[in-house]
Amino acid sequence: MYTTELGKQPNVKPIGPAEDPALLEAFEARVAADEFIEPKDWMPEAYRRTLVRQISQHAHSEIVGMLPEGNWITRAPSLRRKQILLAKVQDEAGHGLYLYCAAETLGTSREEMIEALHSGKAKYSTIFNYPTLTWADIAAIGWLVDGAAIMNQVPLQRTSYGPYARAMVRVCKEESFHQRQGYEAMTELANGTAAQKRMAQDAFNRWWWPSLMMFGPPDENSPNTAQSMRWRIKRDTNDELRQKFVDITVPQAEYLGLTVPDSALKWNDDKGGYDFGEVDWDEFYAVVRGEGPVARERMTARREAWEQGAWVREAAAAHEAKRRKRAAA
Amino acid sequence: MPSLPPIRPEDEAVAEKVRLHGAFDAPAELPHDPARTEYLLRLGDDALILGQRLSEWCGHAPSVEVDLSLANLSLDLIGQATLFLGEAGDADQLAFKRDVLDFRNCWLVEQPNGDFARTMVRHLLFSTWQHLLYQRLSASTDPAIAGIAAKGAKEIAYHRELAAEWVVRLGDGTEESRARTLDGLGWCWRFVPELFEVDEQLADAIARGIAADPREIEPEWRSSIGAVLGEATLEVPADTRPILGGRRGHHSEHLGHLLAIMQYLPRTYPDANW
Amino acid sequence: MSDWPLWEVFVRAKGGLAHRHVGSVHAPDAELALRHARDTYTRRQEGVSLWVVASAAIIASDPDQSGELFEPAADKVYRHPTFYDIPDVVKHI
Ligand SMILES: [Fe+2]
Ligand SMILES: [Fe+2]
Numbered sequence: 001m002y003t004t005e006l007g008k009q010p011n012v013k014p015i016g017p018a019e020d021p022a023l024l025e026a027f028e029a030r031v032a033a034d035e036f037i038e039p040k041d042w043m044p045e046a047y048r049r050t051l052v053r054q055i056s057q058h059a060h061s062e063i064v065g066m067l068p069e070g071n072w073i074t075r076a077p078s079l080r081r082k083q084i085l086l087a088k089v090q091d092e093a094g095h096g097l098y099l100y101c102a103a104e105t106l107g108t109s110r111e112e113m114i115e116a117l118h119s120g121k122a123k124y125s126t127i128f129n130y131p132t133l134t135w136a137d138i139a140a141i142g143w144l145v146d147g148a149a150i151m152n153q154v155p156l157q158r159t160s161y162g163p164y165a166r167a168m169v170r171v172c173k174e175e176s177f178h179q180r181q182g183y184e185a186m187t188e189l190a191n192g193t194a195a196q197k198r199m200a201q202d203a204f205n206r207w208w209w210p211s212l213m214m215f216g217p218p219d220e221n222s223p224n225t226a227q228s229m230r231w232r233i234k235r236d237t238n239d240e241l242r243q244k245f246v247d248i249t250v251p252q253a254e255y256l257g258l259t260v261p262d263s264a265l266k267w268n269d270d271k272g273g274y275d276f277g278e279v280d281w282d283e284f285y286a287v288v289r290g291e292g293p294v295a296r297e298r299m300t301a302r303r304e305a306w307e308q309g310a311w312v313r314e315a316a317a318a319h320e321a322k323r324r325k326r327a328a329a
Numbered sequence: 330m331p332s333l334p335p336i337r338p339e340d341e342a343v344a345e346k347v348r349l350h351g352a353f354d355a356p357a358e359l360p361h362d363p364a365r366t367e368y369l370l371r372l373g374d375d376a377l378i379l380g381q382r383l384s385e386w387c388g389h390a391p392s393v394e395v396d397l398s399l400a401n402l403s404l405d406l407i408g409q410a411t412l413f414l415g416e417a418g419d420a421d422q423l424a425f426k427r428d429v430l431d432f433r434n435c436w437l438v439e440q441p442n443g444d445f446a447r448t449m450v451r452h453l454l455f456s457t458w459q460h461l462l463y464q465r466l467s468a469s470t471d472p473a474i475a476g477i478a479a480k481g482a483k484e485i486a487y488h489r490e491l492a493a494e495w496v497v498r499l500g501d502g503t504e505e506s507r508a509r510t511l512d513g514l515g516w517c518w519r520f521v522p523e524l525f526e527v528d529e530q531l532a533d534a535i536a537r538g539i540a541a542d543p544r545e546i547e548p549e550w551r552s553s554i555g556a557v558l559g560e561a562t563l564e565v566p567a568d569t570r571p572i573l574g575g576r577r578g579h580h581s582e583h584l585g586h587l588l589a590i591m592q593y594l595p596r597t598y599p600d601a602n603w
Numbered sequence: 604m605s606d607w608p609l610w611e612v613f614v615r616a617k618g619g620l621a622h623r624h625v626g627s628v629h630a631p632d633a634e635l636a637l638r639h640a641r642d643t644y645t646r647r648q649e650g651v652s653l654w655v656v657a658s659a660a661i662i663a664s665d666p667d668q669s670g671e672l673f674e675p676a677a678d679k680v681y682r683h684p685t686f687y688d689i690p691d692v693v694k695h696i
Binding site for chain 2: 063066067070073074075076077078079080081082083086087089090093094096097100135185188189192193195196301304305308309310311312313314315316318319320322
Binding site for chain 1: 631647
């Protein structure tokens, strides 16, 4: 997930002795009572750090996530698809922007966050390190990746940190067309020519497992889940969401006549859901380490955009400084 | 073979309509009003090609905010192109199945983005022209053109202002931004005369009140651009020998590459729907 | 150099409503802040009017003082119409 904990170790240090237990208790009580925490409110350092990491990782995922789909804007096959895709990728830029702003209320500047991304210190969702080979990848991303993302984002609208929750309300409102446009494009391909059907199945095969990985490692390997759930910065466990995603998506694939690339997939009457095969977690952790097939391309593109834009940002700031000086004179 | 049903005339009419025009087919038979169609193609192709160019920025702009701005500009233009080309025929067929010689856009819009300064200078020069033109076109004797232009004029008014804001900041920013803006201006200025060119086709459309006469907006265009460049502390470049031809299908080398990318899917899979 | 300063964005959704805080943008100056706000927050007809305010210019109350600032209002029940008993037979009051 865009917000999935990507480390294997508990990375929240125990709360230091410097923190007043009374304040801490009051804070925990407010969170437990479903109250929202606002920027200037007292909060434990660990909460602040966890949030900055989670929100900025979410923001980075939105921004890096523009690249795989952006790869097809100039090649979208009709004027309608071009407009849809451009509007969709633009939305993701907006999401990144809302989220950077939400994280900034915690006292970290956007520039610091971007530097952390570019230096490799900050992570982003593993899913965006896979290439978009054909037009069907665009359909698959909208359907599967946005579909998986929205499952995690809808509950975050009630997350405990006010600015994050409000950003998520806006994000979710905009997300509503993303998955639908992907599924619609996939429908066209699945009902199309032999070449289009081939593209559709091939893209589905390649995006299925990485989509399941988006929900993060299995719960037993997710050391910070309990604390994050108590703090309401995470609302469901990784495995719960993954199961929900499989149960919802398999019938959608069947409707399109696509085959789920998992020989272990089987309906389980007792649990009222599908049993499915083991995700390749070695692959997942390799991608987390930065070994995804196009991880280098993604980071290079982001760094170049930022570095080549530096003179523009400087020029505008310099112009404003001149103007103020002239006005003062 | 008497067992086969006869081909009905209405089927023939349908078959005629869905005919695909490949790169090397003879150009599509223009409908009854060639001057009008020609003019729609000029308007539509300008918007389409510039919209396509701007969309190349998506994900690569100097800041997230600028990324959002550029995508808005591109979406407005592709929307206008869809409407103009839709009046000329099947918009997707026209966008994706014509080759260079059948495109009617001007040279300015097909120029590569270059850096952000060139993109903004190009946008200032073009959207100022487009805005003045659309304002006149909203009084076109052709109701469809008048309607699209009236709607488009509001969109382009914003483009024009945004581009001006940026050119002023870049021209009067740092040494580097100033040099880059001058460079962009030098690159684009060669293509200004084409904006005001009136050839026989256009003269015909102007005479019938379908088209607006670009020569009438030239003084206002020049004074508006002069004012923006003045604020940007830049001089208006000297006019050079006109580079013409786009309106008759004779383009720069860049358009072919743009089309190769843009049209790749519909051309590779001519029988597919998307 | 550091990133552009932050601006808070307020949108009036339609005539008759107050401007409401919707988020923020980075911009080098006020004019571009307004344009960035427009290009970010009104893409789906969310508004008819925009305000931007430099974030640094906002003076906020201190949450540590929320007790002294806001709690004293809690027991002033007589400021609310429901505090008063009026017989049911009396109308229009
Ligand atoms: Fe998003
Ligand atoms: Fe999305």
